[in-house]
Amino acid sequence: MTTREFLECDLVVLGGGMAGMTAAARAAGRGAKVVVVEKAADIGGSAALSGGYLWTATSLAQMNLHDDGDPRLHAVIIEEYPEVLAWMRARGIAMRPPQKVLYGRGCQIDMQDHLRKASSEVEAVGGIVVRGTETREIICEKGRVAGVVTTHPDGETELRAASVLIATGGFQGDPELRARHIHPAARVMGLRSNLTSSGAGLSLGIAAGGAWAGPNSGYYGHLVATPVPFRTDSDFVKYTQYHSIHGVLLNRAGRRFVDESDDDHASSQLTLRQPGASALLVWDQRVQDDHAVVPPVAGAEPLDRFQIAIGAGARGGKAATLAEIAGIADRLGFDGAACVAGLGAFNRQMSAEPERAVPPRETHDRALDRAPYYVLEVVSAITFTFGGLLADAKARVLDPFGEPIGGLYVAGADVGNVFRRGYAGGLALASTFAFRAMRTAGF
Numbered sequence: 309m310t311t312r313e314f315l316e317c318d319l320v321v322l323g324g325g326m327a328g329m330t331a332a333a334r335a336a337g338r339g340a341k342v343v344v345v346e347k348a349a350d351i352g353g354s355a356a357l358s359g360g361y362l363w364t365a366t367s368l369a370q371m372n373l374h375d376d377g378d379p380r381l382h383a384v385i386i387e388e389y390p391e392v393l394a395w396m397r398a399r400g401i402a403m404r405p406p407q408k409v410l411y412g413r414g415c416q417i418d419m420q421d422h423l424r425k426a427s428s429e430v431e432a433v434g435g436i437v438v439r440g441t442e443t444r445e446i447i448c449e450k451g452r453v454a455g456v457v458t459t460h461p462d463g464e465t466e467l468r469a470a471s472v473l474i475a476t477g478g479f480q481g482d483p484e485l486r487a488r489h490i491h492p493a494a495r496v497m498g499l500r501s502n503l504t505s506s507g508a509g510l511s512l513g514i515a516a517g518g519a520w521a522g523p524n525s526g527y528y529g530h531l532v533a534t535p536v537p538f539r540t541d542s543d544f545v546k547y548t549q550y551h552s553i554h555g556v557l558l559n560r561a562g563r564r565f566v567d568e569s570d571d572d573h574a575s576s577q578l579t580l581r582q583p584g585a586s587a588l589l590v591w592d593q594r595v596q597d598d599h600a601v602v603p604p605v606a607g608a609e610p611l612d613r614f615q616i617a618i619g620a621g622a623r624g625g626k627a628a629t630l631a632e633i634a635g636i637a638d639r640l641g642f643d644g645a646a647c648v649a650g651l652g653a654f655n656r657q658m659s660a661e662p663e664r665a666v667p668p669r670e671t672h673d674r675a676l677d678r679a680p681y682y683v684l685e686v687v688s689a690i691t692f693t694f695g696g697l698l699a700d701a702k703a704r705v706l707d708p709f710g711e712p713i714g715g716l717y718v719a720g721a722d723v724g725n726v727f728r729r730g731y732a733g734g735l736a737l738a739s740t741f742a743f744r745a746m747r748t749a750g751f
């Protein structure tokens with residue numbers, strides 16, 4: 309017989325990553341008794357793997373320009389971001405001074421410090437952080453949430469609470485959900501994320517009456533060398549080809565298919581949709597010296613990403629001349645002659661008429677003409693999904709009619725349609741929605 313124990317608290321948080329631990333600590337700081345339910349053996353999720361750059365766009369207009377997600381949800385990030393940073397500082401979280409990150413601005417925080425302190429803050433006022441625990445159900449009574457039922461080897465626990473926050477980090481860990489919502493090729497893509505975010509929060513939210521926010525095949529990801537399986541946490545960053553914005557991406561037919569200079573994350577999404585779900589990334593010695601071995605953001609480690617990838621068995625090679633690229637491309641299953649022709653056309657356009665390039669090349673519009681050439685086959689690896697639960701700007705989960713479900717909130721990658729194609733910071737998305745949810749819940 310399954311035994312069931314009962315526990316009362318003010319707030320249950322599902323997921324102990326960036327959104328969950330931020331919300332839990334924020335509520336605990338206001339005296340709330342919080343129970344965090346984490347499925348993995350430890351808290352942290354993708355936040356614990358991250359570089360800790362807590363950044364976002366510098367204005368709503370800038371965010372709207374870079375991403376076509378829901379502008380009302382964009383506004384939550386912009387409005388709460390200064391509050392989150394001030395709170396991090398007030399708690400003494402170690403952080404570096406503000407710096408430029410991608411097109412926005414932010415601070416690199418000591419993530420372990422934040423997660424550790426958040427956990428202590430929850431426990432200091434009688435809360436609990438439970439690990440290795442699944443949630444079977446969100447309990448609804450009289451049209452609003454009343455708690456959750458968790459399962460563990462010793463039985464079940466009914467956690468009674470008037471507020472529940474869903475913060476399980478998206479569905480990138482589930483191949484079938486990726487194939488259904490992103491693209492059939494996404495079924496076998498690389499997972500550049502924690503391994504536990506598999507859409508559980510989304511199905512729990514929908515079972516509790518919440519709605520899916522609608523179609524959204526977008527995701528945050530990067531181009532990585534292939535086939536180099538991620539074995540350790542540091543591999544995520546080592547195999548990421550951030551400098552692709554300075555190179556040229558060619559599909560199997562030798563054609564460019566994206567403005568590479570837009571950003572690596574955007575190129576990654578389009579690479580997934582190319583034949584064979586991969587592309588050839590080519591750069592020259594100038595790009596190698598000025599960008600490939602230079603940290604993509606101040607504070608990150610300088611790495612020779614080409615050497616590291618090739619050393620780990622990645623598909624690619626170095627060519628002494630542009631023409632030599634044909635042999636490497638043919639060997640990798642690309643049309644070598646077409647690739648060389650495509651690169652030649654790109655170089656001529658960049659030298660003479662960059663404005664005629666199709667697809668366009670908005671920035672970094674220089675020919676690749678300093679031998680040798682570096683060639684890597686790259687694939688898209690996913691960090692978190694953009695589709696998720698329908699929510700309003702108060703971080704409340706909405707039903708299919710757009711009505712809030714009393715006491716049910718969502719934060720982080722589980723919030724649907726904040727982003728679509730662009731991206732303005734995963735840690736900022738998580739922590740600002742955590743703040744907004746706690747504000748709405750009265751903590």
Ligand SMILES: Cc1cc2nc3c(=O)[nH]c(=O)nc-3n(C[C@H](O)[C@H](O)[C@H](O)COP(=O)(O)OP(=O)(O)OC[C@H]3O[C@@H](n4cnc5c(N)ncnc54)[C@H](O)[C@@H]3O)c2cc1C
Nearest residue numbers: 323325326327347353354355359361477508720721734735
């Ligand atoms: C290598 C790498 C580098 C990154 N660098 C940056 C960076 O510098 N800046 C930035 O902004 N973003 C970065 N990110 C992205 C960022 O880490 C995520 O966007 C962010 O952590 C998402 O927050 P979240 O709370 O939604 O999910 P997570 O932080 O992943 O937390 C989700 C948590 O929910 C748990 N969970 C899943 N299912 C359940 C369940 N059923 N019940 C209970 N718990 C569950 C998971 O185990 C996890 O602990 C990086 C990510 C990676 C992988």
